[in-house]
Amino acid sequence: MIKSKEQELTSKEQGLRIAKSPSKLGWFLLSLMFFALMGNVRADEGMWLLSLLKKNNAEQMKALGLKIPIEKIVSEDGALSESVVGFGMSATASIISGTGLVLTNYHCAYSAIQQYVTPTNDIFQNGFWAATMTQELPVHDLIITVNKKILDISDEVRAEMQAKNARQAIDAVTRKYQQKYPSNKVLLKSYKNNTMFVMFLQLQYKDVRLVGVAPKNVTKFGGETDNFMWPRYSADFAYFRIYTDKNGAPAAYAKTNIPLVTKNYLHISTAGYQKNDFAMSMGYPGMSDRNATSYKISEKTQALNPPLIAVRKLRQAIWLEEMDKSPLLKQLYAEQYATSANYYKNAIGMNLWIDKLKIVSNKEKEEHQWQDWISKDQSKQAMYGNALQDLRKLIEENSPYQRALTYYTEGFATPGVLNFIVGFGKSFQDYTANIKIRHSLQKDLTSTAKSHYMNFHIDVDKRITKAILKLLIDSLPTNLQPAYFTVKNLHSAASIDQYIDEIYHQSVFGDSNKLQAWLNNPVIAINNDPLMQLGEAIEAKRREVFSTCSSNSNKAYRYSAAYTNSLADYKANAYYPDADRTLRLSYGTISDLHLDGKTIPYQTTFGGLIATAKNSTNKDYFLHRKLEEMWQTKDFGKYGMNGDMPVCFVTNGDVTGGNSGSPMLDAYGKITGLVFDCNWESMTREFNFEKDLHKVICVDIRYMLLITEKFSTTKRIMEEIEKAN
Structure with a gap:
């Protein structure tokens, strides 16, 4: 599945730096500032800004087969762009009916499904279908973002810049539009070295409800084994619905809210497709770095990816072993395992x-x-001459610290006791003083602790903590380990096992009931708590390492900025900026994968799914009995073709993390499939685009409709879709 790298930034401190100091993120995050200024652009490369389609892409898209005007894709009145929505912070979805029905990937719905999994009803395994709108399940902490307008306002901002600097001009224009559109979120993005500016007027809907999902062994057939692979047979889709207040405005959840009423939604085509047919997708890619330097890429492969791979491999092995022991643990850790495994495999690839x-x-x-x-130019030589050499030197000097920082951020990123202490330990340290002036503090911390501790099992967490500490002492030099390790003589596997067993038993954080008892009667000094001390020691060292990385990044900023600023001049002509979670369009054609002298067809079928299941003992290829029955009876309804059924297909478009759930549209702007992955050969998409190797993997809309028809316990979803089309 495609995942955004934004999801991998779990350190709260890194998040704060991003929010407060975007100009000093550091060389390891400067990718968000590089622009891919591409000469000789190929029609199937690029995550294009919609506001530039008419200027840069219209003719190429028509030559490839686009049948509708560019204005139909994006305009001030919405068009297709208004129906392609941001799903949470790291995925994409589509509105597919006039009553707010939303289509996205199943794997994007993990956290929503997790909220309603119970010991007696595992909807991961059983599926869920709301028979009525009142049965649709409210999803906590999920926001759907709709772009009402996308406008190139470069002239307006540049006019402001005659009397103000870029930041002041952007702020002034943003305030102007916010006053004009008070109910909208105004997002103004700067591109091409502050010479081009695009404004997104957005509505954000907070009442989103789960409508229907099929069982996981259907939607994720092939599981992690097939992740990033082609051919594929996953029915990776899920249905949600947007709700509004009675006036049609975004609102928090309320029983009195009504389904979104809209004239703008995407239509579905069941006509199918052929090889070389035009195909385009719209979505919200999160991050790319197409102009990364060679040493930035080397740093990725040598300093950043190895610790990520090591930590995740270790933790995932423990999760998998524990999940195999208990259905309850499987329910608890399913989402965390899938999320971790996705980028783990991505890093290996x-x-x-x-x-x-x-x-x-x-x-x-x-x-x-x-x-x-x-x-060849003295002025350029003076401005940029040493930029790359100086930047390279800093990256190489910083590499050991960046490697160590990755171990710390990866090692303690998932829900657990130490993760909780890092996030909320200060509140417990100040508890006895603050409770006197903030009477709700006990209730607030009780709620916080309860919601956190329900996301992990204490025995599993203890086992993971032991493994991570052993990995740290084996992988990092002593000077990059917490001094606390030496104080407590934590330099062997045996000493770590004994120490962790002791402190989890002694600590008030080692049991949610003991933590609640302490909140009721805080007689024990929390600063002396052994888990608190361990958590603080690890966090203090992480901060120290982070500070070194940050200092080096500040030094590197002027070198990287000099290089970046030269690119607009060096690589002129049409361009697309790197992905930044704004709505982008990519296009190409439906095409086979040619690899090592072999041709892998652009489409998979139900027959291939059955053969894969029959020829494997891998549990990821477990065949649901209904799928077996459908094959035996050839019951494919109106969607079948010559006794078989299309399942998935690939195009040669350009997508990256965040595009999961993007609609794949035909030449007339109708949905033919849903983007859910990239192929194994395209794991370098962050840094480049390989026309002949990189493929976008989509589930066929006809297969989605067939699965909905056969697995849904209600006819109303199919009736709603058919009515909308």
Whole structure:
């Protein structure tokens, strides 16, 4: 499944730095500031800003087969762009009916499903279908974002910049539009070295409800085994609905809210497709770094990915072993395991294909060409001449610290006792003083602790803590380990096992009941609590390492900025900026995958699914009995083709993390499928685009409708979809 790298930034401190100091994020986050200014752009490469389609892409899209005007895709009146929505913070969805029915990926719905899994009803395994609107399940902490207008307001901002700096001008124009559209969120994005500005007027809906999902062994057939692989057979989809207040405005959940009423929604096509047919997707890709330097990519493969892989491999093995022991633990950790495994496999594939495709050496060639270009101009040489060399030196010096920081952030990123202490320990330390002036504090901390502790099992957490501490002492030099490890003599597996057993038994944080008892009667000094001390020691070292990385990044900023600013001049012509969670369009054609002299067809079928299940003992290929029955009877209804059934297909478009759930549209702007993954050969998408290797994997809309028809316990969803089309 496609995941946004934004989801991997779990450190609260890193999040605060992003919010407060975007100009000093550091070389390891500067990818958000690089722009891919591409000469000789190929029609199937690029995550394009919709506001520039008419200027940059209209003719190419028509040549590939687009049948509708560009204005139909995006305009001030909404068009197709208004129906492609942001699903939470890291996925995409589509509105597909006039009553707010929303279609996205099943894997994007994990957290929503998790909220309603119970010991007696595992809807991951059983599926869920709301028979009436009153049975649709409210989802906590899920926001759907709709772009009402997307406007290029570059002239307006540049006019403001005649008397103000860029930041002041952006703020002034933002305030102006916020006053004009008070019910909208105004998002103004700057591109091309503050020379182009795009405004997004958005509505954010907070009452979102789960409507229907099929069983997980149908929607995620192939599981983690098939993740990032082609061919695929997953029915990766789920239905939700947007609700509003009685006036049609966004509102928090209320029983009196009504389904969104809208004229703008995407229509579905069951006509099918052929090889070489035009295909385009819209979505919210989160991050790319298409102009990363060769040493930035080397740092990714040598300093960042290895600790990520090591930590996740260790933790996932424990989760998997524990989940196999208990259905309750499987319910508890299913989402965390899937989320972790996704980027774990991505990192492995990225390292493999960066090496296989010689991407570092190719980037070095580009950098030599850039260096030759500036050497021919004395003014450019003076401005940019040493930028890459100085940046490289800082990255190499910082590499050990960045490696250590990754171990710390990855090691303690998931729900657990130490993660809880890092996030909320200060509130417990100040509890006895603050309770006197804030009478709701006990209730608030009780609620916070309860909601956190319900996301992990204490025995599993203890086992993971032991494993992570052992990994740290084996992987990091002593100077990058907490001094506390030496104080407590934590330098062997046996000493760590004994110590962790002792402190989990002694600590008030080692049991949610003991923690509640302490809140009721805080007689024990919390600063002396052994788990509190361990958590503080680890966090103090993480902060120290982070501070070193941050200091180096501040030094590197002027070098990276100089290089970045030169690109607009060096690589002119049409361009697309790197992904940044704004709505983008990618296009190409439906096409086979050619690999190592073999051709892998662009489409999979139900027959292939059955054969895969029959020829494997892997539990990821478990065949649901209804699928078996459908194959035996060839009961494919109006969606079948020659005794078989289309399941998935691929295109050669350009997507990345955040595009999960994006609609794949045909030449007339109708949904033919749903983007849910990229192929194994495309793990380098963050840094480049390989026309002949990178594929976008989609579930066929006809297969989604068939599964809805056969698995749903109610006819109303199909009736709503058919009425809308």
